[in-house]
Amino acid sequence: MQPITIRNLTFAYPGQAPLFTDCNLDFSSDWRLGLLGRNGRGKTTLMQILQGRLEYQGTVTSRLNFAVFPMTITDPTAFTGDALQAAIPNQNLEQWQIERELGVLGVDAALLWQPYQTLSGGERTKVQLAALFAQDNAFFLLDEPTNHLDLAGRQQVADYLAKQHSGFIITSHDQDFLDRVIDHTLVIERHQLVLGQGNYSAYFQQKEQRDRRAQAVNRQLKTEIKELQHTRQQRLQWAQRAENKKRGNSHADKGFLGAKAAKMMKKTISTANRLDQTISNRQGLLKNVEEVVPLTLNYQPHHQQTLLTADRVTLTIDGRQLFSPLTWALHQHEQIALVGPNGAGKSSLIRAITGHFAGETAGELSVPTGLTVSYVRQDYATNTGSLRQFASQHSLPYDQLLNLLRKLGMERAAFTVPIEKMSMGQQKKVELARSLLTPAQLYIWDEPLNYLDTYNQQQLTKLINEYRPPLLFVEHDQHFINTIASQQVAVTPLDSANQG
Structure with a gap:
């Protein structure tokens, strides 16, 4: 156990308002700190300051070696074991140590002998975490390790982190995951660092x-x-x-x-x-209270009660059936979550419903004639150009688009940035705003929480609970699923090798 001390920390990017102003903080290397705060408040920046990668005013005192997730893999064509050892220089890390941690994590060590680039996103996360925690005398900075993990993967990593004796700082927007792995919170609240004891739920209640x-x-x-x-x-x-x-x-x-x-x-x-x-x-x-700004939805109820029916539906790609036959129905005011591991075919099912699936569909998918659907995609690289052009292209009122983006927390300075040049979080907000503003009778959202912070999650939760629109969605955040889903449909893969 060693102390980490921050004194009079002040930092601002050139030409921007300060992220931190005269901050003081003391914490211990055996603490499990959840780093919380709105997107853009400086969570990743604080981690970079602790690593000494940014110039700042004040002092950060520690004798610890800071180990960082995600790693920088310089040669993704190398065997995974070699790529991991190369990413942690000067540590004399041996492969048996990584194998030991993979065993604790419950991951097959054979992954170390596969080219790194062939691993799924979830597998890359797990092998990197195993390599990090194989190190001695390190304090770990874990930036969004829940990205690319499905529900089972998040539970697996949470169990692993709960067994660790080393401390860490972790960022994640998955509230249930944080509840399982942290014992302190470090919250960035408008230029200041606020330290608290307990997990995320304790912080939120306080x-x-x-x-x-x-x-x-x-x-x-x-x-x-x-x-x-x-x-x-x-x-x-x-x-x-x-x-x-x-x-x-x-x-x-x-x-x-x-x-x-x-x-x-x-x-x-x-x-x-x-x-x-x-x-x-x-x-x-007057107290500076950050209230959750309510969102609005351009929901147009359909006259029929049943909006989407699946009768023994299966999907096939290149002769391979993705999942067991599914039978379910979505009615007015219901919210159905498609749940299952990565690679099970959840997003493929959504693409089949929206008419974008390139494989073969068996069984029957039926929707009422003329039903208008608002779709939030995982991949929205086609959103390009200015916000004004985007609004015109999708027949959205430009002023309402800007107003909604402000409610979602986008800074006005970003309004003049081409969409393809925006951060991933900003691009996600543009995609989400399009869905909320488009008149629709059914909503289909594929991982809507990606790149959104807990504040935005609260906004969406309140929105869905207020309007109760018919919604089919895929999400790996168990708290969000439990809060809004009226039904869960399990998508069971036939080929376990496709799970990520």
Whole structure:
């Protein structure tokens, strides 16, 4: 156990507002820290600062070696074992150590003898984690290890991390996963680092309690501010009426009334200044509460009750059947989650329903004639050009598109960036905004949470629970599935070798 100390940390990218301002923090190398915060708040940046990869003001003190996920694999054509050893220089890491960790993780060590580039995304994650934790005297910085993992893979990695004696900092948007692996939270809240004890659920409960107290304080302060502003305006109006009365009275002693009006005006201005200061003080006490901004959905209910039916449906690619026959139906106001391991054929099934599947379909898929479907794709590389061009191409109101993107947390500065040049999170928000704005009677979303933070997840959860639109979706976040799905359909692969 060794301390890690941060003192007076300040950092900003050139030409941008500071991400951190005079931050101080102490934590221990045996802690399992969940690094939380909105996308763009600086989670990855903080990890880079700890590694010494960015220049900053302040000090970061530690004797530890920081080991980072994801690794940089320089030669993906090499055998996996060789590629992993090359990615961790100066550690004298031997292959038997990686094999040992793979055994703890429950992964076949034969993967080490396959070319790295032939591994699935989930397999790459697992072998990299095994190589990292084979090191001694390291503190681990794990940036989104749940990406590319299906539900079973996330459970497998969570079990593995729970067995580790070494500490780490981890980022993930999977709340259930974080609950299983962390014992402290480190939250980036508008330029500051806030340390807490417990898992994600403990943090979220405490945050909700703090937010409720802060909102109550804010309501009281706003009422006081409104009353003070009214009093200030009222005093100024009284003084103005007295001045007008002096001017309109031709028989009065102008000298006397003028002196009296001047005295009253001076007193009123002094009172107004004091009220201004009081208002300013009250405004300074307002709590900075980040409320979940509600989203809207252009849902157009269909007149039929059953919107999608699958009767003993199977899919075949190059003569290989993907999964066991499926029979289910999606009705109005139902939300069905397609669940199963990577490679089972969930996305292929969605492509078959939307008319984009290139293989063969057996059984019957039926939808009402003329049903309008809004589809969130996993691959949206075809979204290019300016946001104005995108809005025109998809018949979306441009101002509503920008407004919705702001609600999703996209900075205005990104509005002028071509979509293909945006970050993956920003591109995902554009794809999602298109779906929400498009008039539709059925929604089909393929992994909608990819690249979105927990704030956006809360927005989508509240949206679905409010509108209850008919929705068919694929997602690996168990918390999201449990929260919104009215039914789960298991897609069982016939060829286990396709699982990632």
